Amino acid sequence: MTTVVLDARDIARIIGTIGRNEVMDRVTDRLLVALRALANGEGGITPARDGFIREANGQGCLEWMPHHEPGKSVTLKTVAYSPGNPEHCSLPTILGTVARFDDVTGRLVALADGVVLTAIRTGAASAVASRLLAHPDSSVVGLIGTGAQAVTQLHGLSRVFDISKVLVHDIDPRHVAGFPQRVEFLGLDVQIAPAAEVVAAADILCTATSVEVGAGPVFQDAGVREHLHVNAIGADLPGKTELPKDLLERAFICTDHIEQALREGECQQLGADAVGAHLADLCAKPELAQPHRTRTSVFDSTGFALEDHVAMDVLLELATELGLGTTIDIEYHPADALEVYPPLQAGDRLVGITAG
Template sequence: MALLLSTHDVAAMTRRMGLPELLKRLVGYLEADYLRWQDFDKTPRIAAHSADGVIELMPIADHELYTFKYVNGHPTNYRFGLSTVMAFGALAEMATGTPQVLSELTISTALRTAATSVMVAKRLARPDAKTMALIGNGAQSEFQALAFHHLLGIEEIRLFDIDPAATAKLMRHLQSVPGLRLVPCQSTAEAVKGADIVTTVTADKTNATIITPEMLEPGMHINGVGGDCPGKTELHRGVLEQSSVFVEFEPQSRIEGDIQQMPADFAVTEFWRVLSGQVPGRRDAQEITVFDSVGFALEDFSMLRLLRDCARELGLGSEISLVPRMADPKDLFGELITPEAESQRRAA
């Protein structure tokens, strides 16, 4: 029997553990897995594109576990009352192929993206960072804001979205968070002025230039979250040219990240090298750093492990028969026969 975790289970897990504690624990899982980078069988995600969006499969495995995530990205889904991003995934044993967990990953993707952002910013942002600009105030914005506030000590977040209702929604959710000051802004330029960290988490599938070179300031760290598929960027190429750029898995980032607009020899650093101490992160207080984040399967591997462990601890989830449990492993056809029919056959 596999463990089934619904959106209600993950929401209950977050409430019972508390979001700061869950995010803190998730960062620990992420760091542990990134430090084992060489143990994983890695591949860029497999994408199917349409005019309105993309559906992607994100597999990864080590010698013990295999995971995958199914995820979409459809920026116009709001017109149908649907999320831009929807996802589910599974965790299985490598030794037997037996599925252990089948879980929602829509809420969980927002959690792991925020935790990954903080994990990286701990090494790339200035240690004295207190102010963040948050450009794009949609579905993932609260997760980013709370992760940076609780885990990195951000005290002020300057907000901008082309949809004022999105900013109002974020402020409604977070206005009572102790020690967090929210400042709505009228433009991206206003929001990023004086910000120590700039997080971009926009949804449009277009080659946008949300952050431009004239907005850069010495010591700024840019957490670029929204550029995550071919034809979708957020940063002007001049921003990348003036910055030290870090990525998750370079072969995937070259296709999907903001660096897709750069030549093939444009220098980037995979973040696991920073975490392992092979290369430095931020070199000085004046350096401008960019995390060109597209989301990588290893982060979902960490998320699924955490979901499994926390669900066991809290008694959440339900069992589901994803594969038959047969008395005779060679008698699959026998699963189609009802107990009553089998009794009648034996009696005949």
């Protein structure tokens, strides 16, 4: 039995052949279906992620994120958040690997890089939440933080809103200077502006920063539009938050995973009573979101493994369509399941160590 491996070249060929828009649309549409199923008790089991806090290369973490589809499969993503990577190691801030296991036998079915997958599914989740909660006439998008995640945040939104202007801000001048070129494929008017100007003009605001623990918020609650919708995706550690508490206290708050949001998302500033809805419930009953589209709303997005599971499904399906992926015998399956060591071949010899 073999394992399918999607390497970096496979991921690049999938996106290059199918197209960025088609991949984003497929993940967004499939995520909406999966979230509706979750609300109806049919979406499988997604425990809160767990992991280690790491002090090396800037305070970060290494986490594991499981999703269980009973009787079918288990998807497990390991993901590392290392804020010092771009400057010190020329690597993305977020690195990850996604594994798919057969739930009946436990064997490893597929393995893929998780960097692009994570960025796409996070952008897709914000697109789903924004379509539900943002004002339907939203046309100005603001971005605080212009790293890799900001690209797919804007891409996802561009697929569900008619965007007329994009205002961006980042404390790293190199990141913000290169952002317009990185999103040139979207054909949008992208302008660099101070944080206060970005927040004041935005109908939809995305915060995707590497703010340090205890250093937030990344903008002030002043002069924002009454109907502002915020996709807050940067909080992923206890004590790390991006949004001002005053804004959270008056906003309608939606989470993708409540337990995670209370532990390491924006909701850690408030508590469980502040959570207005789970994203899955709004997907199943959009009418519940309707009254909140003209007021301040926040999608507290900590990211959870159902999203990775859906994105992995899409990538594997596209790889099959295109004939991509490498099959390897990564697991040892002896003819006799009780035999640990492979049989000796001609010419092999045992080397013993005699005491004394």
